[in-house]
Amino acid sequence: MKNPFLPHKMEILDVIPETEIDSTFVLALDKPVKPGQFLELSLPGVGEAPISVSDFDEGRLFVTIRKVGRLTDAIFTLGPGDFLFARGPYGNGFDYQDFWGSDLKVIAGGTGLAPVKKVIKNFIDSDKVSSLQVLLGFKTPEDILYREEVRAWVDSGVATLTVDKAGSDWGGNTGLITGYLKGLDLSRLDKCKFIVVGPPVMIKFVTLELLLLKVPEDNIWVSLERKMSCGLGKCGHCKIDETYVCLEGPVFRFQRARRLLD
Amino acid sequence: MGYQLSREQFDRFLDRLKEDYRVFGPALDEDKGALSDSDRITYKEVSRLGELVLDRKSYFSPKEIFYPLRETLFRFCDGEITVPAIDEKKTAILLRPCDINGIDRLDTIFLENGPSEDFYYKRRRDKVRFFMIECTTGFDSCFCVSMNGGRTDRWDVAFRFGEQILAEVKSEELEPYFAGCAQQPFEPQFVTENSKKVRLPEVADITADVFKHELWSEYTARCIACGRCNTSCITCSCFTMQDAAFGAEGKMGERRRTWAGCHINGFTDMAGGHRFREPKGDRMRFKTMHKINDYYRRFGKHQCVGCGRCEDVCPQYISFARCINTLSDVTRERKSK
Ligand SMILES: Cc1cc2nc3c(=O)[nH]c(=O)nc-3n(C[C@H](O)[C@H](O)[C@H](O)COP(=O)(O)OP(=O)(O)OC[C@H]3O[C@@H](n4cnc5c(N)ncnc54)[C@H](O)[C@@H]3O)c2cc1C
Ligand code: SF4
Ligand code: SF4
Ligand code: FES
Numbered sequence: 370m371k372n373p374f375l376p377h378k379m380e381i382l383d384v385i386p387e388t389e390i391d392s393t394f395v396l397a398l399d400k401p402v403k404p405g406q407f408l409e410l411s412l413p414g415v416g417e418a419p420i421s422v423s424d425f426d427e428g429r430l431f432v433t434i435r436k437v438g439r440l441t442d443a444i445f446t447l448g449p450g451d452f453l454f455a456r457g458p459y460g461n462g463f464d465y466q467d468f469w470g471s472d473l474k475v476i477a478g479g480t481g482l483a484p485v486k487k488v489i490k491n492f493i494d495s496d497k498v499s500s501l502q503v504l505l506g507f508k509t510p511e512d513i514l515y516r517e518e519v520r521a522w523v524d525s526g527v528a529t530l531t532v533d534k535a536g537s538d539w540g541g542n543t544g545l546i547t548g549y550l551k552g553l554d555l556s557r558l559d560k561c562k563f564i565v566v567g568p569p570v571m572i573k574f575v576t577l578e579l580l581l582l583k584v585p586e587d588n589i590w591v592s593l594e595r596k597m598s599c600g601l602g603k604c605g606h607c608k609i610d611e612t613y614v615c616l617e618g619p620v621f622r623f624q625r626a627r628r629l630l631d
Numbered sequence: 632m633g634y635q636l637s638r639e640q641f642d643r644f645l646d647r648l649k650e651d652y653r654v655f656g657p658a659l660d661e662d663k664g665a666l667s668d669s670d671r672i673t674y675k676e677v678s679r680l681g682e683l684v685l686d687r688k689s690y691f692s693p694k695e696i697f698y699p700l701r702e703t704l705f706r707f708c709d710g711e712i713t714v715p716a717i718d719e720k721k722t723a724i725l726l727r728p729c730d731i732n733g734i735d736r737l738d739t740i741f742l743e744n745g746p747s748e749d750f751y752y753k754r755r756r757d758k759v760r761f762f763m764i765e766c767t768t769g770f771d772s773c774f775c776v777s778m779n780g781g782r783t784d785r786w787d788v789a790f791r792f793g794e795q796i797l798a799e800v801k802s803e804e805l806e807p808y809f810a811g812c813a814q815q816p817f818e819p820q821f822v823t824e825n826s827k828k829v830r831l832p833e834v835a836d837i838t839a840d841v842f843k844h845e846l847w848s849e850y851t852a853r854c855i856a857c858g859r860c861n862t863s864c865i866t867c868s869c870f871t872m873q874d875a876a877f878g879a880e881g882k883m884g885e886r887r888r889t890w891a892g893c894h895i896n897g898f899t900d901m902a903g904g905h906r907f908r909e910p911k912g913d914r915m916r917f918k919t920m921h922k923i924n925d926y927y928r929r930f931g932k933h934q935c936v937g938c939g940r941c942e943d944v945c946p947q948y949i950s951f952a953r954c955i956n957t958l959s960d961v962t963r964e965r966k967s968k
Contacts, residue, residue: 372750374704374872374886375712413707414876414884418902437902452710569905595907596899598872598891602745603752605869606891606898610920611929616745630842631899631907631917 373601376411376454382429383449387514390436391480392445393423396453398430403462404487405592405620408432409600411454416440419597419615422458423483424490433483433514459600460619463488463564463590469497471562474553476504476575478546478567482514484592484619485566490518493527499560502553503528506546506571510539546571550578558583565623566592576623589623632806635815636796641680647808648723649678652760655696656725657689658682674724683725685792688770690944692865693726694737697755700862704751704872706885721758725790727766728821729773729780732936733865734759739930740868751888760787760802765819772939774952775822777829780936782821789819827939829955832962837924840965842916846957851912853947854894860918860941860951861892866934869893893918919954 383395402422410432411417418440424431436445444453463485473492475485482505492498503522507513510532522528531542531549542549546567555561563584565575572591579589595614598604607614609629621629636644648654653676660673671690677683705714734756741752763786775781787802797817800806861867871891876884891898894914899907908914926934941951 370750370754371747372714373747374750375714378710411874411886413705413712413886414874414882416874417872417886441902594901594905596901598870598888601747601749603741603749603868604871604888604891605740605893606871608921611925613744628839630839631913 373456374599376409376413376417376456378452379430379455381447381449381451381453384447387433387516388512391433391512391514392436393431393433393515394444394447394453396430396432396455398425398428400458402430402458403464404491405462405484406458406460407484407600407619408455408457409459409597410434410440410444411456412440412443413454415443417454417456419459419600421484421592422462423486425487431486433480435480457600459615461617463620465491465497467590468492468562468564470560471498472500472502472554472557472560473498473562473564474502474504475564476546476550476566477564478506478571478575479508479512480514481567481571481592485564486515486518488564489522493522499557500554501527504546504549504553505530506533506549506567507531508533510535510541545574547574547578550575550582555582555584561588563589564591565589569594576627586624586627587622591621591623591626592619593621593626593629594619632809633797633799633814633816634809634812635817636798636809636812638680638794638796640812641796642678644808644812645678645680652721652723653718654678654723654725655693656683656762657685657687659684660690677725680796683792685764688773688938688940688943690940691863692733692938692940693724693730694734694865696722696724697759698737698741698752698868701887701889702751704886704888706883708883717754721760722755723760723762723787725762725764727764728783728786729766729775729936729938730865731761731763731783731785732780733938734761735783735785736866736926736932736934736936737868739932743930760805761785762787763789763819765789765791765821767820767822769822769825770939772827772942772950772952773822773825773937774827774829774939775937776825777827777831778933778935778937780938781825786819789817791817791819825937827952829937829952830959831923831933831955832959834924834927836962836966837920837958838965841958841962842920844961846961847912847916848910849912850915850949850954851910853949854911854915855947856894856896856911856914857946858892858895859944859946860949861894862890863940863944865938865940866922866936867892869898893921915949915954919951919958922951923955 380397385393595607656677658675660671741749791797869891870888922935
C-alpha cells in the first residue's frame with residue numbers, strides 16, 4: 370500500500386541568501402513540478418511545513434524560505450550536501466495556458482513573489498503573452514528578494530518596484546503597491562489577466578482596486594495561504610467551505626476565492 | 632443466516648471470536664469512577680456480555696479504535712525511516728447504526744478525499760467488522776432520524792440483545808463462530824422517531840449573509856473552546872501532525888498525528904501569527920456548516936448523523952440540534968423576505 374505521508378530525501382545543492390531572514394535553497398529536483406505548487410518540507414524530529422516552489426530548471430528546484438520558527442530556523446543551519454525531506458508537490462499551481470494571448474499583469478507583495486517567480490520568468494521573453502507587466506512591493510529595500518533578477522526586470526521596463534518605506538539612500542519608488550496600480554496599462558482591459566499574490570491584506574486591497582477598475586473577477590488569479598498539515602485533503606486545517614486549499618488551491622480564480630468565507 | 636443464542640452461548644461465542652478478533656463494545660469506564668455521578672460509557676475491549684452497557688449512550692464514539700487519538704506515522708533513526716507495525720488481528724466492534732453511518736463519513740474523508748487513500752487509516756479500517764447493536768428507540772439527545780443516520784445495511788452481524796440474543800450474520804467470514812447455535816431468522820429494526828427532531832436548512836439556502844448572522848454571537852459568549860464536541864463526534868476527522876525528537880535533535884525521533892478540532896485554539900494559526908475564526912461563534916458556524924452544509928455540497932451526503940454526543944458532552948450545554956433549528960428558521964425567514 371502506498372503511504373503518502375512518507376517523505377523522501379532531497380539534497381541541498383546550494384543556498385542563496387536573499388535577505389537577512391530569507392534564503393533560497395536549491396534542491397536536486399527528482400520529479401515534475403508546476404509553478405505555484407508547494408512541497409511539504411521537513412526535518413524529521415523538528416517539523417514539517419508547506420513551502421512554495423519558486424523556480425525550477427533541469428534537475429534543480431528552488432524554494433525561498435523565511436526563517437520564522439522551529440523548522441525554518443533548523444533548515445537555515447543546513448548547507449550544500451545536507452538533505453531535506455519532502456513530500457509533494459501538492460496543490461494545483463498555475464497553468465501557463467490560462468494566460469496565453471493575454472496582457473498579463475503580475476502583482477506580488479513580499480514573499481508572495483516566490484510562487485510566481487517562475488511564471489514571470491516563463492513569460493518574460495515569450496511570445497505566448499501579448500505583453501507582461503510586473504508590479505512588485507516589498508516592505509523596505511532590505512526585504513527585496515531575487516535582487517539581480519528583479520533589477521533586470523526593472524531595467525528592461527517589465528517590472529515596477531516599490532517599497533513601503535526606505536531611508537534617504539533609496540532612489541526608487543516608495544509607497545504601497547496599490548498606489549502603483551494606475552501605472553498598469555489597462556487600455557485593452559478585456560485582454561488583461563491578473564495574478565495577485567502576497568499577504569492577505571495586500572490581496573484584499575489590490576483585488577478591491579482592480580474590481581473598481583472594472584476588471585472582471587474571472588480574469589484575476591490569487592494564491593491563498595492557510596494553515597496546512599497534511600497537504601492531502603485529510604487533516605482538515607486548510608478547508609474553507611467545501612474547498613480544500615491544499616487540493617483545489619492554493620491558486621484560485623478570484624470569483625471562487627471571493628466566495629471562500631473562513 | 633440467523634441465530635438465537637442464550638447469554639451463556641453468547642459468552643462462548645465471544646471466547647471463540649476473540650481467538651481471531653479483538654472485540655470492542657460500549658462498557659463502563661472504570662477510571663471515571665463506577666459509582667460517581669461522572670461514570671461514563673466508553674468503547675473498551677470486552678470479553679463477556681455482562682461487560683456491555685446497552686441501556687446508555689457512550690460518551691466517546693468508537694472511532695478511537697481504528698483512528699487513534701495519537702498515532703506515530705513513522706520513526707526515524709540516523710536518517711532511516713520506519714513505519715511502526717500494527718496488531719494484525721481483526722477488529723469486531725459492537726456499535727449502533729448511527730456510528731456505522733458516522734464511520735462512512737470518516738471513510739469518505741480518509742479513503743476518498745484527495746489524491747490518495749490515508750495509509751494509516753486504511754490499514755486499521757480494513758480490519759474492522761461491524762457488529763451492529765439493534766437500536767429502535769435512541770436516547771434523549773439523539774436526532775438520527777432527522778439526519779437519516781439511524782438506519783444502515785452496512786453491518787456484518789446484527790444483534791438484538793434481550794433474555795435471548797438474536798444474531799443475523801451477513802458476512803460469511805463470521806458464520807463459523809456461530810456453529811452449534813440454534814437457527815432463527817431475524818431482521819433488525821431501526822428507530823423511526825426520536826423525541827428530538829431537527830429541521831435541516833436547504834443546502835442551497837445557506838448564503839454568505841447567513842455566515843454573518845447574529846445567531847452565531849450567542850456561541851461566542853458561551854463556547855469555551857474545549858473541543859469536546861469535536862473529540863466525541865463520530866464524524867470529526869481532523870488532525871495535526873507534529874514531530875518529536877528524542878535525544879539529540881535530528882538524530883532520533885518520530886512524526887505523529889493527533890486529533891485536532893475546529894473549536895480548539897490554534898486550529899488555523901499560521902506562521903507570523905495570522906489566524907482565522909477567532910470568535911468562538913465563528914467556530915460554531917464553521918463546524919455547523921461542515922456538518923450540515925458544505926460536506927453535503929462536496930460529497931452528496933450530510934456529515935452529521937445525529938448521534939447527539941456533541942450535546943451530551945458540552946460543558947456549556949450548547950445544543951447542536953437547537954443550533955440547526957435556529958439556523959433553519961433564519962434561512963427560511965430570509966428566503967420568504
Ligand atoms: C501554501 C503555502 C506556501 C508557503 N510557501 C512558503 C514559502 O515559499 N516560503 C516560506 O518561507 N514560507 C512559506 N509558507 C509559510 C510556511 O509554511 C511557514 O512559515 C512555516 O510553517 C513556518 O514553520 P516553522 O516551523 O519554521 O515555524 P513555527 O515554529 O511553526 O512558527 C510558526 C508559528 O509560530 C508562531 N509565530 C511565528 N511568528 C509569529 C509572530 N510574528 N507572531 C505571532 N506568532 C508567531 C505562530 O503560531 C506560527 O504558527 C507557505 C505556507 C503555505 C500554506
Ligand atoms: S455533530 Fe454532534 S450529533 Fe452530529 S455526528 Fe457529530 S457528535 Fe453526533
Ligand atoms: S463542547 Fe461546547 S464549549 Fe466545548 S468546544 Fe464544543 S461547543 Fe464549545
Ligand atoms: S492541508 Fe490537510 S486537508 Fe489540506
